[in-house]
Amino acid sequence: MDLKGKTVVVTGGASGIGLAIGKMMGSKGATIVIGDLPNAPMEEAAKQIRDAGGKAIPVAANVANEAEVENLMKKAVEETKRLDVAVLNAGILRDGLLVKVDKATGKVADKMSLKQWQMVIDVNLTGVFLTGREAALRMIECGNGGVIIPMSSIARHGNMGQTNYSAAKAGVASMTVAWMKELARYKIRVAAIAPGFIETPMVMKDMKPEALEKWKSTIPVGRLGKPEEIAHTAVYICENDIITGIVVEVSGGIRL
Numbered sequence: 001m002d003l004k005g006k007t008v009v010v011t012g013g014a015s016g017i018g019l020a021i022g023k024m025m026g027s028k029g030a031t032i033v034i035g036d037l038p039n040a041p042m043e044e045a046a047k048q049i050r051d052a053g054g055k056a057i058p059v060a061a062n063v064a065n066e067a068e069v070e071n072l073m074k075k076a077v078e079e080t081k082r083l084d085v086a087v088l089n090a091g092i093l094r095d096g097l098l099v100k101v102d103k104a105t106g107k108v109a110d111k112m113s114l115k116q117w118q119m120v121i122d123v124n125l126t127g128v129f130l131t132g133r134e135a136a137l138r139m140i141e142c143g144n145g146g147v148i149i150p151m152s153s154i155a156r157h158g159n160m161g162q163t164n165y166s167a168a169k170a171g172v173a174s175m176t177v178a179w180m181k182e183l184a185r186y187k188i189r190v191a192a193i194a195p196g197f198i199e200t201p202m203v204m205k206d207m208k209p210e211a212l213e214k215w216k217s218t219i220p221v222g223r224l225g226k227p228e229e230i231a232h233t234a235v236y237i238c239e240n241d242i243i244t245g246i247v248v249e250v251s252g253g254i255r256l
């Protein structure tokens with residue numbers, strides 16, 4: 001697919017990886033529909049996409065809310081008369097151990113709450129289901145085929161402290177294969193990206209320098225990835241018409 005003149009919806013497009021994807025696809029001549037929470041810096045993101053040479057349309061949408069997701073995809077088609085690419089990227093973290101034991105006393109001190117579990121499942125799994133479903137529906141109606149790129153993570157293999165996140169990202173990886181099988185007949189390709197540790201607000205927000213150094217030492221290439229390196233992978237999935245049904249790991253060699 002040549003991205004020039006195409007319509008791309010990016011959920012969570014106001015920050016980090018989503019913003020980098022919007023900018024890179026925008027620079028190739030695509031119109032980017034940014035779907036993000038109302039309090040996210042969507043206008044600033046739209047400006048950055050326009051500065052990179054693309055068109056940008058911000059639409060407030062919580063991916064965990066069915067009506068808002070339906071409206072997001074409807075708006076994208078109403079405004080641009082097409083829908084070619086959907087990047088299902090919005091995501092959150094609510095990390096914690098399944099059961100936490102106090103080292104000093106040996107007694108159970110905490111556990112992952114149902115709220116922690118549910119919030120991550122709502123956004124990272126149900127949100128991907130809803131946005132993928134509505135994108136596929138609109139792409140079939142438009143009749144031009146398309147590309148769906150769900151955002152998984154290397155945590156899909158099971159990461160300590162991330163029961164909720166790992167479960168959601170494994171679900172995203174398996175939905176990718178199910179959708180590839182269902183949607184190929186409509187010329188819709190589906191391929192996920194599973195990033196490792198990427199320098200975005202999600203990761204860097206509360207990171208202490210010593211923790212960052214410890215992390216880096218576990219990454220074979222010796223550094224975190226950059227959002228632009230994930231954007232490059234998303235562009236590659238769009239441009240290579242034989243790619244579908246895979247999860248591309250972009251992690252600097254980390255094996256969980």
Ligand SMILES: NC(=O)c1ccc[n+]([C@@H]2O[C@H](COP(=O)([O-])OP(=O)(O)OC[C@H]3O[C@@H](n4cnc5c(N)ncnc54)[C@H](O)[C@@H]3O)[C@@H](O)[C@H]2O)c1
Nearest residue numbers: 012015016017040062063089090091153195197198200202
């Ligand atoms: N940064 C990493 O190291 C890394 C690694 C693996 C996977 N990922 C995945 O990549 C995606 C992007 O992460 P990021 O690092 O750019 O994070 P980020 O926090 O910089 O950006 C996430 C964006 O999603 C938006 N968002 C959150 N909840 C939303 C909701 N309910 N509806 C709509 N938008 C919502 C936020 O407002 C924000 O703009 C996520 O799915 C994340 O799980 C990130």
